[in-house]
Every structure is written in C-alpha cells, then in structure tokens.
Amino acid sequence: MNKINQIEGKAVPVEGNDIDTDRIIPARYLKEITFTNMGKYPFYDERFDAQGKPKGHPFDLPQFAGSNILLVNQNFGCGSSREHAPQSLMRWGIKAVIGESFAEIFAGNCTMLGIPTATVSQAEMARLQALAKEKPQTKFLLDLDKKVLFSEGKEHLKFDIHESKRNALVNGTWDSTSLLLANAPKTSAVAGKLPYVSGF
Amino acid sequence: MAKGTLYNKVWDSHAVEKLPTGQTQLFIGLHLIHEVTSPQAFDMIAEKGLKVAFPDRTFATVDHIVPTKSQARPFEDAEAEQMMGAIESNVKKFGVPFFDFKSGNQGIVHIIGPEMGLTQPGMTIACGDSHTSTHGAFGTLAFGIGTTQVRDVLATQCLAMDELKVRRINVNGKLNPGVYAKDVTLYIIQKLGVKGGIGYAYEYGGTAFDAMTMEERMTVCNMAIEGGARVGYVNPDQTTFDYLKGRKYAPGADKWNKAVTYWKSMASEKDAEFDDVVNFNAADIEPVVTWGITPDQSVGVNAKLPSVNSFSADEVKTVELAYKHMDLKPGQAIKGTPIDVAFIGSCTNGRISDLREAAKVAKGRKVSKSVRAFVVPGSQQVKAQAEKEGLDKIFSEAGFEWRAAGCSMCLAMNPDKLKGHEISASSSNRNFIGRQGSKEGRTMLMSPAMVVAAAVAGTVSDVRDLMKTS
Known part of the structure; x- marks a missing residue:
C-alpha cells in the first residue's frame, strides 16, 4: 500500500455548505455494478443541462482543468453513505479534499480510498477559495507529515486532519483489510465471548 | 469522553x-x-x-x-x-x-x-x-x-x-395528538442542525421515548444521520424485549431470560456520563414540514417560512439556494403549499404502524384530483399484514396506489420518480436537490399522516384539523 505524505497540484473550489452525496453523484449512476465509469459523473446535474451542455461548474472551467485538490465548505458529503461519491471525485482526478468540515461517513470513505480530508477554519477557506479563483494556476502542496498547506513553495496555512486518518495515510495502512485480517484469531476470540454469537 | x-x-x-x-x-x-x-x-x-x-x-x-x-x-x-x-x-x-x-x-x-x-x-x-x-x-x-x-x-x-462522543437527547413529556415520532426527529434536527451531530453518537431518552413503540423509536433513530450523527440509539427496555419475543431470529424460550438479562446489562447506567446533554419538551413539538433542501430547514405546520437574515451569515447561501430551488418565499405560510405527489413509505416510515396511522386519516376521504399518490410498504411482511387488516383497500378507495415493498421514491433508483419541477409530500428522510429522481424536483418531508392530509387537500395541511372531524 502506498504511503501518502504529500499531494501537489492545483485547487478547484466548489462552494456551499451541506453539499450532499446525492448532489455529488445522483442515485441513477449507482445502478452500475462497478466504479469504473464514476469519473464521468461527479456533480453531474449541477454541471450539465438537459442537453448535456456544461453549465459552467468549476469542474468544467478551463482554468481548473487538471486540478487535484478540492476546496469545499461545511458538512461536505452529508447524506447517503454511497462510496460512489468519493469514487467519482477520485476518478475525475481529485486526490485530496480540504474543507471546513466533513460528514463522517464521507470522510471515512475518502480515507479508505487514500484521499485525505483536511480541515481549516471558515476564514481560511474563504481566503483559499478566493486565491484559487483569482490565481487558478497556484501550485499547492498538502504536506500530511507537517500538517501544512504550501502555496508556491511558501507555507500558506496549518490544517487539521483526524489523527488516525493521517496515520493511515502517511504509514500506508489506509486500505484496512490486511490490518484487520492480521487479527483474525483475536476476532474469533472476541466473537466467542459475545453471548448473542454463542447463542446465549 | x-x-x-x-x-x-x-x-x-x-x-x-x-x-x-x-x-x-x-x-x-x-x-x-x-x-x-x-x-x-x-x-x-x-x-x-x-x-x-x-x-x-x-x-x-x-x-x-x-x-x-x-x-x-x-x-x-x-x-x-x-x-x-x-x-x-x-x-x-x-x-x-x-x-x-x-x-x-x-x-x-x-x-x-x-x-x-x-x-x-x-x-x-x-x-x-x-x-x-x-x-x-x-x-x-x-x-x-x-x-x-x-x-x-x-x-x-x-x-x-474511531470512537465517537455521546450526546444524550432527552425529550420529556407527552406528545400532542397528531404529533408523531417523525415530527420528534425532524424537530430535533431543526434545533441541533444537520451538522450538530458530527463526531457524536446520539442517545435518545426521556419520558417521550419511554412511551414510544419500537417502530416509533426506529423512525427517530433512522434520521440520526440526517442530524450528522452516524449512530443514534435508545436504551433497551421492556418495550424492546416485548417486540423481539417470538420473532424468527430472536432467542427462543429456553434462552429468553438469559438474553434479557444480558440486554438489560448493556443499557446506560443511571450515573452514566455524557459528553453533552440536550433537553426538549414533547409538548413544544408540532407537526413538522421541511421547506428547504436540507432536513433541518423545517417549520411547524402553522408557522411562516423564516426570513433569510434570521440565519447566520455562513448559512445564507444554502438558505437562498433552498428558496430558489423550492420556489418558496420567506414569510409565506407552509400550510396551503400545493403538492403534486404524495409518497408514503421508506425505511423512515414504511412500517405497519405508519400505514395504520396513515390509513386512519385516509379512511373515507379522497386524494385530490391534482395529486398522484402511492403507498409503498417497507417489506413483504408489512404488505401482507396491511392487506390482512384491509389497509390496502382503504388506501385504494381513497385514491392511493398500493405497491410492492422497496425503497421506491425515497431515492428514486427504481421507476418511482418525481417528474420535472413536481413537488412531493413525502414520508421519507431526505429533501436534497434531485433526491427523488428529478433534478428540478422538490420534496417536503413530513409524517405519513401529514402526507395523507396533504394528498387529500392537495396542499400542505394540518392533519389535526382532519382528526377533529373524523
């Protein structure tokens, strides 16, 4: 498993609080039985009109093409637990999300895919989104070891990230199956002690 | 902790x-x-x-x-x-x-x-x-x-x-007639917000919860996530044990007492410590209707919609988007808002008691001609029980379509969808933009009884007015 210590790239702002996972990926795309095509669908209904023409969403603006850091506001990813939401962002090209706050299931799903969810204050996010809009070519570097976001090589701000999520990413243990499998004997022991498992 | x-x-x-x-x-x-x-x-x-x-x-x-x-x-x-x-x-x-x-x-x-x-x-x-x-x-x-x-x-x-913090939410007192578990959960979300529960498990308690049936408790816990809490729970009590007794996978008679002893031992202690405690009065809760695009954007059925400047600065954008999407205006009454579709069902309100309460209101009444209305039982067992009780006939005679079990128009992954700009009165759990299958579609969440009241009038109505005359 890859260790994820730094993510470098341009940032794309998607503004608004409480952007739910139905808005990130409409439920009709969940009927596909693989995640393969999900990169085509993030924010689909906010990006395209009935004829499929782009409506000017940041994901379609030329200045943000090739961005890999997503800048969002409060409670991003609330609602449905659909992993299709972070899958669609990841497959579109997003490698890190910085926001004011995240819904928990969404943040957990991101970590499982190796996508850090870093948090900053409201004022800092306002400045960050403004900078990304005014100077979309700005090169950011999200450093998970230092918990610092750099812009154009200079320290821009310190961010927070849930410590266990950070540990998983920087130590390359974010794909948790092998960690959990390693404790299989102990799992059986814990299960055996639970009255409802042993049949009371 | x-x-x-x-x-x-x-x-x-x-x-x-x-x-x-x-x-x-x-x-x-x-x-x-x-x-x-x-x-x-x-x-x-x-x-x-x-x-x-x-x-x-x-x-x-x-x-x-x-x-x-x-x-x-x-x-x-x-x-x-x-x-x-x-x-x-x-x-x-x-x-x-x-x-x-x-x-x-x-x-x-x-x-x-x-x-x-x-x-x-x-x-x-x-x-x-x-x-x-x-x-x-x-x-x-x-x-x-x-x-x-x-x-x-x-x-x-x-x-x-990762371990969560625990917030105890007490609702004490008696719910007024016409006020349901759905209203309790929408009220809690309205007061604590959709982000209020991030990082918390919600423990629900107080005399209003003590008095609730299991199905009512399920309705409340179902929407804990809508308040940002990934987990919501009620401590097990006699109501819980009575519900479980005799069910297919529940412990049999020979194991029953041991099971109940274990279950009781898992409840919170009397002197348990919480990270936060919040108190509400059951008597303050009215039938609740959502008017916006997040489940905390709701009002009592007799209230007027809030002004944009009554919200904190960082909420204004979401509130403005909500009014634009819903085609509603601050200051207008929610009561009287015309509806196109009435949906009863979902994991929030698709259980037998939900259908019984809805049928009580539907009995002898007719769905407005302008409304497309349907009832989707939450399971094959709920459907069979409802049919045994004749609820399907009450709904059909009132003009509701009677369907087979599934999630249906809660998230519209099947053919049940809103069309275009339609607006629904829905007993489901999410009023997000596009949730019910049309990106211009609109959703107002409420209790199943309130959905029937809206279906009959063709507009959002106070179910308590119908209860007086029935």
Whole structure:
C-alpha cells in the first residue's frame, strides 16, 4: 500500500455548505455494478443541462482543468453513505479534499480510498477559495507529515486532519483489510465471548 | 469522553484490537447487505481470494432498485436486472442467506432486520447504507458504511473505527395528538442542525421515548444521520424485549431470560456520563414540514417560512439556494403549499404502524384530483399484514396506489420518480436537490399522516384539523 505524505497540484473550489452525496453523484449512476465509469459523473446535474451542455461548474472551467485538490465548505458529503461519491471525485482526478468540515461517513470513505480530508477554519477557506479563483494556476502542496498547506513553495496555512486518518495515510495502512485480517484469531476470540454469537 | 453508556459498553465488548493508526478494530455482530453497495465489495474480496469470514452473521436482501409495480423478471430496467443478477450470484457463491422475493421476507434492509429479530440489543451492526442508524432503536451501535468498508466486514467481520462522543437527547413529556415520532426527529434536527451531530453518537431518552413503540423509536433513530450523527440509539427496555419475543431470529424460550438479562446489562447506567446533554419538551413539538433542501430547514405546520437574515451569515447561501430551488418565499405560510405527489413509505416510515396511522386519516376521504399518490410498504411482511387488516383497500378507495415493498421514491433508483419541477409530500428522510429522481424536483418531508392530509387537500395541511372531524 502506498504511503501518502504529500499531494501537489492545483485547487478547484466548489462552494456551499451541506453539499450532499446525492448532489455529488445522483442515485441513477449507482445502478452500475462497478466504479469504473464514476469519473464521468461527479456533480453531474449541477454541471450539465438537459442537453448535456456544461453549465459552467468549476469542474468544467478551463482554468481548473487538471486540478487535484478540492476546496469545499461545511458538512461536505452529508447524506447517503454511497462510496460512489468519493469514487467519482477520485476518478475525475481529485486526490485530496480540504474543507471546513466533513460528514463522517464521507470522510471515512475518502480515507479508505487514500484521499485525505483536511480541515481549516471558515476564514481560511474563504481566503483559499478566493486565491484559487483569482490565481487558478497556484501550485499547492498538502504536506500530511507537517500538517501544512504550501502555496508556491511558501507555507500558506496549518490544517487539521483526524489523527488516525493521517496515520493511515502517511504509514500506508489506509486500505484496512490486511490490518484487520492480521487479527483474525483475536476476532474469533472476541466473537466467542459475545453471548448473542454463542447463542446465549 | 462518555462513561457507563450503552455506547461504551457495546464498543468495549466488541473491541478486538487497537490498530497502529489509532483506530479500534471493532467486531461487527450483524452485517446486512443489499444490491447497490455490495457488488463491488464482493468483487474486491474475490480478487484477493478471500471468503466471507462470518457468512452466518451476514444477511442480504434487495430493496433500492426493485420496481414496486411489477416485480416480474427480467426487470424492464436492464441495469437493475444486472444488479439483481449480481447479488443473486454473489450470495450463492459466498454462502450468504438471502431474503429475495420468493422468501416472503424481502424488504427494505432496515425494516426486515428488526422484523425478523435479527437486530438485538447490545449488537454492533453495519450496512452499506447510511440509514443503518435505524437499528439503534434496539440499543445497538449501527453504522452506515461505504463499499470498501463493506469489503472489510465481508472479509473480516470487523471495521476500523474511531470512537465517537455521546450526546444524550432527552425529550420529556407527552406528545400532542397528531404529533408523531417523525415530527420528534425532524424537530430535533431543526434545533441541533444537520451538522450538530458530527463526531457524536446520539442517545435518545426521556419520558417521550419511554412511551414510544419500537417502530416509533426506529423512525427517530433512522434520521440520526440526517442530524450528522452516524449512530443514534435508545436504551433497551421492556418495550424492546416485548417486540423481539417470538420473532424468527430472536432467542427462543429456553434462552429468553438469559438474553434479557444480558440486554438489560448493556443499557446506560443511571450515573452514566455524557459528553453533552440536550433537553426538549414533547409538548413544544408540532407537526413538522421541511421547506428547504436540507432536513433541518423545517417549520411547524402553522408557522411562516423564516426570513433569510434570521440565519447566520455562513448559512445564507444554502438558505437562498433552498428558496430558489423550492420556489418558496420567506414569510409565506407552509400550510396551503400545493403538492403534486404524495409518497408514503421508506425505511423512515414504511412500517405497519405508519400505514395504520396513515390509513386512519385516509379512511373515507379522497386524494385530490391534482395529486398522484402511492403507498409503498417497507417489506413483504408489512404488505401482507396491511392487506390482512384491509389497509390496502382503504388506501385504494381513497385514491392511493398500493405497491410492492422497496425503497421506491425515497431515492428514486427504481421507476418511482418525481417528474420535472413536481413537488412531493413525502414520508421519507431526505429533501436534497434531485433526491427523488428529478433534478428540478422538490420534496417536503413530513409524517405519513401529514402526507395523507396533504394528498387529500392537495396542499400542505394540518392533519389535526382532519382528526377533529373524523
């Protein structure tokens, strides 16, 4: 498993609080039985009109093409637990999300895919989104070891990230199956002690 | 951190190991799966050459994509048919019990778990669906998870989890007539906000919860996630035990007393410590209707819609978007808002007691000509029971279509959808933009009885006015 210590790239702002996972990926795309095509669908209904023409969403603006850091506001990813939401962002090209706050299931799903969810204050996010809009070519570097976001090589701000999520990413243990499998004997022991498992 | 709560006891008894990340490896006592979030997870374990670790603690059903009109195979929707085929082949390949149409036990995953007695106090439960919090009504820690976590539970029966804080929410006193569990949960979300529960498990209690039936407690816990709390629960009590007794997977008579003793021991202690405590009065709660695009944008049915500047500066953008999308204006009354569609069903309000309450209001009345109305029972068992009681006839005579079990227009992954700019009165749980299948479609959440009142009048109405005259 890859260790994820730094993510470098341009940032794309998607503004608004409480952007739910139905808005990130409409439920009709969940009927596909693989995640393969999900990169085509993030924010689909906010990006395209009935004829499929782009409506000017940041994901379609030329200045943000090739961005890999997503800048969002409060409670991003609330609602449905659909992993299709972070899958669609990841497959579109997003490698890190910085926001004011995240819904928990969404943040957990991101970590499982190796996508850090870093948090900053409201004022800092306002400045960050403004900078990304005014100077979309700005090169950011999200450093998970230092918990610092750099812009154009200079320290821009310190961010927070849930410590266990950070540990998983920087130590390359974010794909948790092998960690959990390693404790299989102990799992059986814990299960055996639970009255409802042993049949009371 | 909280001490002596059910949350602590269930967590501690299921903790396998502290992981190097700082997370806890938590054993999952019951894993429920459905067709939408499981196919990729099965593929992932197959790719790694892994098996389902505890197939006897894993149960599958189909709910999200199933059509509710004709369930004849193959489904008209080729994608839905393919998805159905995937779960059928996966459960066979991995030896997982499957409640399909033929079983008589198919239904919305959060309705059939309790209905069959699979959901029991003191358990940890996981399902690839955010409304897994529903099972908390039995005093369980029930987590909604993503597909990669479904893979983990399939492969190891465990999750890597971070511990939550615990907020105790007391609702004391008696609910007024015409006020339901749905109104209680919408009221709590209105007061604490959709972000208020981030980082918390919600423990619901107080005399209003003591008096609730299991089905009412399920309605409240179901929407804990809408308040940002991944987990919501009620401590198990006699109501819980009475509900479980005799159900298919509940402990038998020879084990019953031992089970009840264990279940009682898992409840929060009298002197339990919480990270936060919030108190509400049941008498303050009115029938609630949402007017916006997040479940906390709601008012009492007799209130006027709030002004934009009554919200904090950082909420203004969302509020403005809500008014624009909903085509409503600050200061207008919610009562009298015309509706196009009335939907009764979902894991929030698709149980037999919901249908009984709705039928009481529908009886002898007619759905307005301008309204398309339908009732979707939450499970095959709910459907059968309702038909036994003649509720289907009451609904049909009133002008509601009577359908087969599934998630239906709660999330519109099946043919049940809003069209264009239509607005619904809905007993479901989310009023998000596009949620009910049309990106211009609009949703007003309310109790099932209130949905019937709106369907009959053709506009949002106070169900209590109908109750006076019935």
